[in-house]
Amino acid sequence: MSASPEILILAGSPRAVSYTRGLARDIGRALEGQGARVRLLDLYEAPLPPLDPALRARGEDHPDPNAAELYRLAGRADAFVLATPVYHNSYSGVLKNALDYLGSEQFRYRPVGLASHGGRSTQAVDHLRQVVRSVLGVAIPTQVCTAAADYDGRPGETGCHRIVDPEILSRIEGFADELVLFARSLQGLHAAAAAERGA
Numbered sequence: 001m002s003a004s005p006e007i008l009i010l011a012g013s014p015r016a017v018s019y020t021r022g023l024a025r026d027i028g029r030a031l032e033g034q035g036a037r038v039r040l041l042d043l044y045e046a047p048l049p050p051l052d053p054a055l056r057a058r059g060e061d062h063p064d065p066n067a068a069e070l071y072r073l074a075g076r077a078d079a080f081v082l083a084t085p086v087y088h089n090s091y092s093g094v095l096k097n098a099l100d101y102l103g104s105e106q107f108r109y110r111p112v113g114l115a116s117h118g119g120r121s122t123q124a125v126d127h128l129r130q131v132v133r134s135v136l137g138v139a140i141p142t143q144v145c146t147a148a149a150d151y152d153g154r155p156g157e158t159g160c161h162r163i164v165d166p167e168i169l170s171r172i173e174g175f176a177d178e179l180v181l182f183a184r185s186l187q188g189l190h191a192a193a194a195a196e197r198g199a
């Protein structure tokens with residue numbers, strides 16, 4: 001653990017040109033502005049094979065390089081962001097598959113920020129709160145839910161859209177501030193617990 005928290009963003013759209021990727025990148029920039037070190041793992045650019053539960057225990061030695069990288073990044077993250085498109089009133093299948101690779105080993109008492117794209121619906125992030133609880137993560141209160149009208153509407157060179165809506169941009173700043181606050185606070189808690197154990 002370090003004073004400058006490391007935050008892993010999982011972007012869960014399986015599309016080449018994606019609003020969710022734009023949302024994830026804007027959140028990443030806001031987090032960096034708060035002093036966090038940010039890693040973005042985009043599940044379109046680094047797709048994971050369907051989970052083989054028998055290989056879960058291999059962790060960073062997983063035979064699939066993208067899965068091994070997921071374990072490497074998640075294992076050192078002080079906090080997470082889960083960003084997803086809204087699919088069938090919930091979150092995407094590729095994000096679910098990625099989360100099934102992980103568990104309380106990675107998420108235990110780590111803060112998790114939730115973000116989604118699709119009609120500003122909160123359904124996906126509501127469902128993700130239940131998943132985060134199941135892996136002992138701490139979902140922060142502020143969440144970000146966007147609609148297409150919140151973006152500039154033109155896919156950038158990097159295959160994503162940029163957010164232009166001032167209300168959403170302001171919410172992202174508050175979200176980043178809150179996630180870094182939780183990350184720093186829980187870093188202190190983890191350090192105190194380790195000291196008590198004599199680690």
Ligand SMILES: Cc1cc2nc3c(=O)[nH]c(=O)nc-3n(C[C@H](O)[C@H](O)[C@H](O)COP(=O)(O)O)c2cc1C
Pocket residue numbers: 013014015017018019020021084085086087088089090117118119121
């Ligand atoms: C299988 C599927 C299910 C979807 N279900 C919903 C939905 O329930 N509500 C909604 O607002 N949009 C829904 N959409 C639309 C997506 O949210 C929309 O295409 C969004 O732009 C996808 O995010 P992305 O641009 O990051 O890929 C669905 C799209 C797909 C492919």
